[in-house]
Amino acid sequence: MLNNSRNLNEIIDVNLLQAIQDKLAEITGLAYNIVDFKGNPINNYSNFCDFCSKVRSTEEGMKICYQTNAHAGLEAAIRQQPYVFKCPAGLVDVATPIIVNNNYLGAIFFGQVRTNEDKVDPIKKSNYHSKMCKNNYDLLQDFNKTKYIDYSKIKSIYSLVEIIVKLLVEKSELISVQEELSFNNIKLFKEKEEKKRLEEKIKLYELNSLQMPISLDFMLNTLSTISSLALIEDAAKTQDMIYSLSELFRYNSKNIGTLVSLEKAIENIKIYLKIQSTRFGERIKYEIDIDERVNKVKIPTMILLPFIEYSILNGLCPKKEGGLIKIKGYYDQKDAVIFIKDNGIGIEEDVLFSILNGKCINGSLESNLYNANNVLIEYYGEEYKAIIKSEVNIGTTVSFKLPLA
Incomplete structure (x- = not known):
């Protein structure tokens, strides 16, 4: 599943991913970063907590964080779904895999929180947290100041992140097929069967792009609206917007490639109109x-x-x-x-x-x-x-x- 031949930033629009990551960090107040399949970050961190920033400021801490990211990202790729875990430093993180054309390229991480769920297992047995904080009162204080968030909210957020990743992957795979088709038109024109297969695949992706990814512009604009709401209220309306957006994406991904009743489609349209009414x-x-x-x-x-x-x-x-x-x-x-x-x-x-x-x-x-x-x-x-x-x-x-x- 690993792909060593191409970098994540050659396939996925990392600038767009960074913009989405920053908006999600503003809305949720959690830390986000994106890593390649080796666990190395490929963009700027968003909203890292003081505790994790201090841990990563040491050579040992940075090494453990990178190794943890590599391990967690691969575990998420094997499961093909978000992986919730407790890092060696004692905080809860979530890894969402980025898989393009069946190749694991990297992952989006968010978290750096404490939670109430006792079933979140450590990624590996480690006394690293105890060793770090034992003789460092300031670091222990920073740990105790990290955000505490209910586990149900973590699940809601990772379902939204998972859907956003699927949208970007879908877009990337469509571009890949279009490039392949163009190449075959020029170099392999005589291979009609291959050309036909690719054209049929393009039609499928066009239908999927119509049915699944509500435009990324809409997604970014909506995240901006939610971010603005988060700054001016406390924060029932923001939670409602996040829920509406999650429901919209969940409907799209769940029903892609199928027929639904007009009644069900209208319910989805009402969610979309509600979001736009909030926005405008x-x-x-x-x-x-x-x-x-x-x-x-x-x-x-x-x-x-x-x-x-x-x-x-x-x-x-x-x-x-x-x-x-x-x-x-x-x-x-x-x-x-x-x-x-x-x-x-x-x-x-x-x-x-x-x-x-x-x-x-x-x-x-x-x-x-x-x-x-x-x-x-x-x-x-x-x-x-x-x-x-x-x-x-x-x-x-x-x-x-x-x-x-």
Whole structure:
């Protein structure tokens, strides 16, 4: 599983990972760092506690920390899930593995806390903590000042970190497949079967990218909002935002590649709209009206979000006063009809034509809009494609049908 041929920073966008890491450190108040598969840090630490900073200031302490990171990261990779452990210095940490194309490249660590869970085992038997603190009162004081956090909160945070890592890995694997396809187009054009396989894999990743990773821009903006809330309140609203974001990511990762009921998809959309309403305040308003007769219609997991996200970010947000988005679902003979309307700034006719024909994809929002329409066509046929009508400074209406059976 180890990959010695390529570095983590050659495959994953480490700058983006650093930005996410810093935001998570601000929100949770915990320490974060990213290491390669050898346990060596590849970026700047975030929010390290005084105790751990002093431990790492010694040659022996630094060596033990690096060895612990290497061991814990590999253990997490073997388990293919976050690994919670107590380090030799006596504090609880969590290692979340970064695995790309079945190769373990490194891990995200967070923690440096004490907790109530007595089942958190030491990563190895050691008297290092006792030896360090025995004759160093100041260090013992620093240890006792480290954050105490309930174990259930640690689990909530590591589930969010795990999902964020999966988003970045998904993006990295998609880029890797695209590069491989480009190379084969040039060098191995005659190998049609290989080209076909790669093209099918690209389609799968495009569908997955539509269904799973809510845009990383949205994730960073949301983390920034949560960070700001953490500074101005104490901190029920912040906890609610973290919970909403976790639920949103959990829904995406759990249901990727499947069909879900319209009712379940709308529940997820409500979480997304709640987050955006918190972020933009009174500028973003929404109304949802779904006929109960169409609640059980099965749809691709994330088919609604691209249209709604584009409506909010490109339609309503540019207006100083914001606006209203209406989402309606109703029964129409043999089909369900989904109707999404906003009173935003609208889309110019030539821009809309280019987006729907894949000729003017300037960013992830336009790309997701194009992909969502293609998914509708591929799943249900040409007659079920989205119909988008827009007037500049008036608003945009999206409608599409879904077969009831």
